[in-house]
Amino acid sequence: MINYDLLKEEIEKIGVELDSYGFDRFDSYAERLVRWNNHVNLTAITEPDDIVIKHFADSLYILKYLHISEGQSLIDIGTGAGFPGLPLLITTPELEVDFVDSVGKKLAFIKDVLRNAGLVARVIHNRAEELGNDEDYREKYDYAAARAVAPLNIVCEYGLPLVKLGGLFVSLKGSTGKQELKQAENAIKVLGGELVKFDEYTLSNGDARSIIIIRKISHTPTKYPRKSKKIDTRPL
Ligand code: SAM
Numbered sequence: 001m002i003n004y005d006l007l008k009e010e011i012e013k014i015g016v017e018l019d020s021y022g023f024d025r026f027d028s029y030a031e032r033l034v035r036w037n038n039h040v041n042l043t044a045i046t047e048p049d050d051i052v053i054k055h056f057a058d059s060l061y062i063l064k065y066l067h068i069s070e071g072q073s074l075i076d077i078g079t080g081a082g083f084p085g086l087p088l089l090i091t092t093p094e095l096e097v098d099f100v101d102s103v104g105k106k107l108a109f110i111k112d113v114l115r116n117a118g119l120v121a122r123v124i125h126n127r128a129e130e131l132g133n134d135e136d137y138r139e140k141y142d143y144a145a146a147r148a149v150a151p152l153n154i155v156c157e158y159g160l161p162l163v164k165l166g167g168l169f170v171s172l173k174g175s176t177g178k179q180e181l182k183q184a185e186n187a188i189k190v191l192g193g194e195l196v197k198f199d200e201y202t203l204s205n206g207d208a209r210s211i212i213i214i215r216k217i218s219h220t221p222t223k224y225p226r227k228s229k230k231i232d233t234r235p236l
Helices: 004-014 021-035 050-065 085-091 105-117 152-162 177-183 184-192 228-231
Strands: 073-077 095-101 123-127 139-146 164-174 193-202 208-216
Touching: 004 021, 004 050, 021 050, 021 085, 021 105, 050 085, 050 139, 050 164, 050 208, 073 085, 073 152, 085 095, 085 105, 095 105, 105 123, 139 152, 152 164, 152 177, 152 184, 152 208, 152 228, 164 177, 177 184, 177 193, 177 208, 184 193
Parallel strands: 073 095, 073 139, 095 123, 139 164
Antiparallel strands: 164 208, 193 208
């Protein structure tokens, strides 16, 4: 379904290596995404080249910035149809990935892709802020990542409580990243984070993107994350 040459070009630009199984896994992921999208609302992007550039390559940009080592863990918050977590897992199977979403149908899709690809990962049906108050998940991850889930000051309260001390929270944004970062300065500080990287770049179709990387430098105070309604109505 997808153009392997285009995917090869994209991943080479990012500096990722992929064997032939990896290409086939991306191909059947794209095919399932389009098929499932007929009955579950997963994505507005359904053209094969767009899937490669706007979903797969966009998710994999994280690997330009992170040096993942064997056995490290990542939680993908508000994963939807698996972005960025599934492309990361396909290219980096040594990463332990937990997929989280508050909508069960999206997780059924993730399970189907995992099963078909022979990949192993945990799929969690919950809100990220609930997990942040659960000792089994709080401050347990090397990385938390979120793409297109909520404004940065809100998504920081979902993500930073889950990251262990010294770990990283990564937020993928469109063209509003700089503005959102300004608005999130207080949230980052209060939740125990420190900005380590902000970068703006352009996907090969011309779309503007940005990446924000925050290191957890002190424990998140126990009163965070707050209840969902409070996070939304009184963002930090
Ligand atoms: N990350 C995917 C992507 O980039 O294509 C999906 C983005 S979609 C716009 C946002 C997703 O986040 C939805 O699937 C929604 O159910 C989920 N979500 C929003 N708030 C959440 C929360 N607090 N905890 C878990 N999932 C959440």
